[in-house]
Amino acid sequence: MKFIKTPVKGMCDMLPADMRLREHVLGMIKESYAAYGFMQIETPVMEHIENLTSKQGGDNEKLIFKVMKRGAELQRALDKGDGELADNGLRYDLTLPLARYYANNKEKLPSPFKAMQLGNVWRADNPQKGRFRQFTQCDIDILGDDSSLAEIELISATSAMITKILGEIGLTDFTVHINDRQILGAVALAAGFAQEQIGSVLISLDKFDKIGLDGIERELLENGYDAEAVTRYLAVYRAVREGISVEEFCEGIPQEHRPQKAMANLSEILSCVRPMLAPGVKIVFDPTLVRGMGYYTGPIFEVTIDGYNFSIAGGGRYDKMIGKFSGQEVCASGFSIGFERIVTILKDHMAGSYRLPGEPTAFLIGNRVPQSRKIEVLEQAQEMRKTGAIVTVLPMSKNIKHQIELLEAEGYSRFEKVFE
Amino acid sequence: MKFIKTPVKGMCDMLPADMRLREHVLGMIKESYAAYGFMQIETPVMEHIENLTSKQGGDNEKLIFKVMKRGAELQRALDKGDGELADNGLRYDLTLPLARYYANNKEKLPSPFKAMQLGNVWRADNPQKGRFRQFTQCDIDILGDDSSLAEIELISATSAMITKILGEIGLTDFTVHINDRQILGAVALAAGFAQEQIGSVLISLDKFDKIGLDGIERELLENGYDAEAVTRYLAVYRAVREGISVEEFCEGIPQEHRPQKAMANLSEILSCVRPMLAPGVKIVFDPTLVRGMGYYTGPIFEVTIDGYNFSIAGGGRYDKMIGKFSGQEVCASGFSIGFERIVTILKDHMAGSYRLPGEPTAFLIGNRVPQSRKIEVLEQAQEMRKTGAIVTVLPMSKNIKHQIELLEAEGYSRFEKVFE
Numbered sequence: 130m131k132f133i134k135t136p137v138k139g140m141c142d143m144l145p146a147d148m149r150l151r152e153h154v155l156g157m158i159k160e161s162y163a164a165y166g167f168m169q170i171e172t173p174v175m176e177h178i179e180n181l182t183s184k185q186g187g188d189n190e191k192l193i194f195k196v197m198k199r200g201a202e203l204q205r206a207l208d209k210g211d212g213e214l215a216d217n218g219l220r221y222d223l224t225l226p227l228a229r230y231y232a233n234n235k236e237k238l239p240s241p242f243k244a245m246q247l248g249n250v251w252r253a254d255n256p257q258k259g260r261f262r263q264f265t266q267c268d269i270d271i272l273g274d275d276s277s278l279a280e281i282e283l284i285s286a287t288s289a290m291i292t293k294i295l296g297e298i299g300l301t302d303f304t305v306h307i308n309d310r311q312i313l314g315a316v317a318l319a320a321g322f323a324q325e326q327i328g329s330v331l332i333s334l335d336k337f338d339k340i341g342l343d344g345i346e347r348e349l350l351e352n353g354y355d356a357e358a359v360t361r362y363l364a365v366y367r368a369v370r371e372g373i374s375v376e377e378f379c380e381g382i383p384q385e386h387r388p389q390k391a392m393a394n395l396s397e398i399l400s401c402v403r404p405m406l407a408p409g410v411k412i413v414f415d416p417t418l419v420r421g422m423g424y425y426t427g428p429i430f431e432v433t434i435d436g437y438n439f440s441i442a443g444g445g446r447y448d449k450m451i452g453k454f455s456g457q458e459v460c461a462s463g464f465s466i467g468f469e470r471i472v473t474i475l476k477d478h479m480a481g482s483y484r485l486p487g488e489p490t491a492f493l494i495g496n497r498v499p500q501s502r503k504i505e506v507l508e509q510a511q512e513m514r515k516t517g518a519i520v521t522v523l524p525m526s527k528n529i530k531h532q533i534e535l536l537e538a539e540g541y542s543r544f545e546k547v548f549e
Numbered sequence: 550m551k552f553i554k555t556p557v558k559g560m561c562d563m564l565p566a567d568m569r570l571r572e573h574v575l576g577m578i579k580e581s582y583a584a585y586g587f588m589q590i591e592t593p594v595m596e597h598i599e600n601l602t603s604k605q606g607g608d609n610e611k612l613i614f615k616v617m618k619r620g621a622e623l624q625r626a627l628d629k630g631d632g633e634l635a636d637n638g639l640r641y642d643l644t645l646p647l648a649r650y651y652a653n654n655k656e657k658l659p660s661p662f663k664a665m666q667l668g669n670v671w672r673a674d675n676p677q678k679g680r681f682r683q684f685t686q687c688d689i690d691i692l693g694d695d696s697s698l699a700e701i702e703l704i705s706a707t708s709a710m711i712t713k714i715l716g717e718i719g720l721t722d723f724t725v726h727i728n729d730r731q732i733l734g735a736v737a738l739a740a741g742f743a744q745e746q747i748g749s750v751l752i753s754l755d756k757f758d759k760i761g762l763d764g765i766e767r768e769l770l771e772n773g774y775d776a777e778a779v780t781r782y783l784a785v786y787r788a789v790r791e792g793i794s795v796e797e798f799c800e801g802i803p804q805e806h807r808p809q810k811a812m813a814n815l816s817e818i819l820s821c822v823r824p825m826l827a828p829g830v831k832i833v834f835d836p837t838l839v840r841g842m843g844y845y846t847g848p849i850f851e852v853t854i855d856g857y858n859f860s861i862a863g864g865g866r867y868d869k870m871i872g873k874f875s876g877q878e879v880c881a882s883g884f885s886i887g888f889e890r891i892v893t894i895l896k897d898h899m900a901g902s903y904r905l906p907g908e909p910t911a912f913l914i915g916n917r918v919p920q921s922r923k924i925e926v927l928e929q930a931q932e933m934r935k936t937g938a939i940v941t942v943l944p945m946s947k948n949i950k951h952q953i954e955l956l957e958a959e960g961y962s963r964f965e966k967v968f969e
Binding site for chain 1: 552553554555556557560561562563564565567568569572579583584585586588589590591592593594595596597599600603614615616617619634635636637639649650652653654657658659660661663669671673683694696698701702705709817820821824825874875876909911914916920923924927928931934937938939940941942943944946952955956958959
């Protein structure tokens with residue numbers, strides 16, 4: 130028999146210390162979001178292949194783990210030669226299942242509905258450091274609220290959650306970046322780009338952190354865009370200085386192109402969120418923030434931590450997406466938390482592994498201990514557990530030193546050897 | 550675009566009330582077992598198809614959801630005509646992945662290792678009431694302990710956990726049944742059956758609850774077994790009366806066939822577990838307990854609840870299984886908890902759904918409320934959250950009565966309407 134003892138490619142076995150850290154973080158996320166009224170829900174890990182391949186998932190659709198049909202249905206598909214061999218697939222994110230879930234259960238749910246999801250997703254990506262084929266996502270979404278209150282609650286709740294978790298390791302400084310897709314669009318239109326060019330122009334602007342405004346200019350010109358439009362476009366961004374307000378930035382957009390409603394909305398979010406933030410946390414209007422996903426329609430936001438070159442949370446408003454699935458338009462805005470990144474940051478800052486809390490006790494029972502003494506020890510252990518202690522009763526190993534070392538590594542600090 | 554809004558066949562969308570109940574039960578299970586020194590671990594939901602189809606999973610191997618190869622590898626398999634199209638599959642239980650995990654990580658783990666797993670498994674079974682294609686299993690296993698201490702800890706911990714969870718709904722009476730595969734084998738051998746017939750004989754004995762001893766006798770005779778052996782075999786079971794001890798039962802086995810070591814071991818488990826049990830909980834020697842899985846080698850056990858015709862937990866010792874995978878024999882004993890059954894029992898006993906705890910508050914904000922007032926409300930909500938309260942801030946719906954009804958259904962009891 131061929132037995133493979135490593136996990137499948139790109140996936141991880143979680144050791145006890147890994148699990149303790151992950152459970153601790155998950156617990157804090159759940160508690161934080163629950164206090165803000167987000168309700169935990171869950172969808173099956175498998176979705177209909179038709180839903181997964183409906184062009185809502187962008188590049189993720191190329192990375193689907195497909196689940197094969199079974200029995201006669203599989204045979205029919207094989208006989209056909211070019212039939213679809215899969216009927217299901219593993220979800221590649223939590224947003225698409227949420228859209229299906231909401232279409233299926235809307236009548237039973239409060240409106241607006243504040244959803245919290247914590248679950249694994251799967252992508253057949255090339256595994257690399259920090260990128261896995263099975264990983265945990267934490268999403269919060271507010272469905273059915275078209276007002277700025279949705280973003281205010283999403284951002285306040287997420288900031289509070291991050292403050293709580295990273296505060297434990299003394300990381301109190303982070304920044305929420307916010308922008309609006311409609312402002313991004315207005316700048317491009319005002320500069321002279323056509324509506325259908327905006328997507329491509331934004332792909333270039335999205336590279337701001339990597340190539341700067343000069344690099345973006347070069348790229349836009351290389352892509353054949355009108356030189357005057359490019360100059361007008363970049364002039365607006367060249368005028369940006371630190372701490373610029375929405376109103377100040379939008380003065381660079383000719384009056385007739387200014388997205389007044391989006392501007393007022395964004396200003397309101399900034400004004401309402403600011404008083405909610407802990408010391409050390411900033412929310413800034415970031416006119417060059419783009420965020421990749423094409424489905425965003427309004428405010429977009431992202432959280433960065435000083436000293437890390439990746440964002441640990443990101444999201445935005447996607448008012449058109451659920452409607453594409455359910456036939457009935459439902460406004461929606463959501464925040465996705467980089468759970469694996471938070472875990473990585475916590476690990477970086479910890480000396481050693483994440484150990485059992487308190488002073489766990491191990492009773493080590495020698496092999497000549499009579500039954501009556503065993504019962505005494507078992508009863509003593511049970512009494513200790515009633516006070517909240519972690520207590521294990523184990524047979525003593527021949528190599529007791531090694532046995533104790535491995536238990537100490539997990540956090541056991543008290544050892545009671547019972548010889549007779 | 551074809552969009553399917555129901556979940557895939559046999560799987561469930563979990564509503565907020567479902568999730569609250571499930572999370573509550575999962576939390577109690579984790580806490581109970583952690584106190585006994587069980588350490589939570591996790592394996593990927595996908596396993597190598599070679600491992601899943603290695604004949605350790607019995608009938609479950611027919612129910613595997615297979616994950617298709619991708620890209621060039623899939624094409625190669627298709628071109629071959631009879632190639633294996635899948636490289637992975639979804640796990641159908643937590644025991645096989647545990648065997649792989651232990652082989653992969655043994656050196657890093659304490660010995661003996663007390664593992665706790667809570668996770669979903671998938672089986673392409675025919676869905677029916679209470680049987681799903683994705684469901685949660687909770688397993689505890691002790692690896693590397695060949696003594697009765699393993700069973701004592703498994704059974705004590707599980708009894709304490711069930712007492713705690715079902716005690717909440719006033720269900721305090723349940724029974725742990727225990728037997729030993731070696732005693733079952735000894736009775737059959739002593740009656741005159743051959744070693745290789747034991748498996749088949751036990752399949753008949755396993756039907757005791759359904760067809761009784763007379764039914765078993767008929768079935769064994771129909772299967773062509775020697776009439777005298779059948780009579781001798783059943784005589785041992787006909788002599789069983791309530792409360793029979795291991796020693797009394799084994800007097801029915803001729804001296805030379807008596808499995809002395811297994812008998813002493815089983816008696817020790819009974820003697821040591823009994824003082825640990827809460828009032829209302831019994832542990833009984835049950836000579837007709839068989840349990841289906843062929844891989845059990847020693848003590849086997851099961852928990853039944855008065856008034857329910859199914860067991861809610863079951864397990865046993867499987868000393869040969871891990872060795873078949875890792876090449877190195879590792880003794881093991883485990884208990885699998887019927888998580889979905891516990892959830893079903895709790896649901897049966899609850900009036901209404903599982904609601905949010907405490908007195909959650911909803912602020913409902915009218916659409917003409919000025920920004921300054923919104924900030925006041927948001928700050929008030931945040932202060933309340935600091936005291937542990939659940940507080941949501943929502944835009945007021947046009948149909949405010951319906952909005953409040955749906956929130957009340959989830960457990961909200963305080964509503965603050967903010968009009969200006």
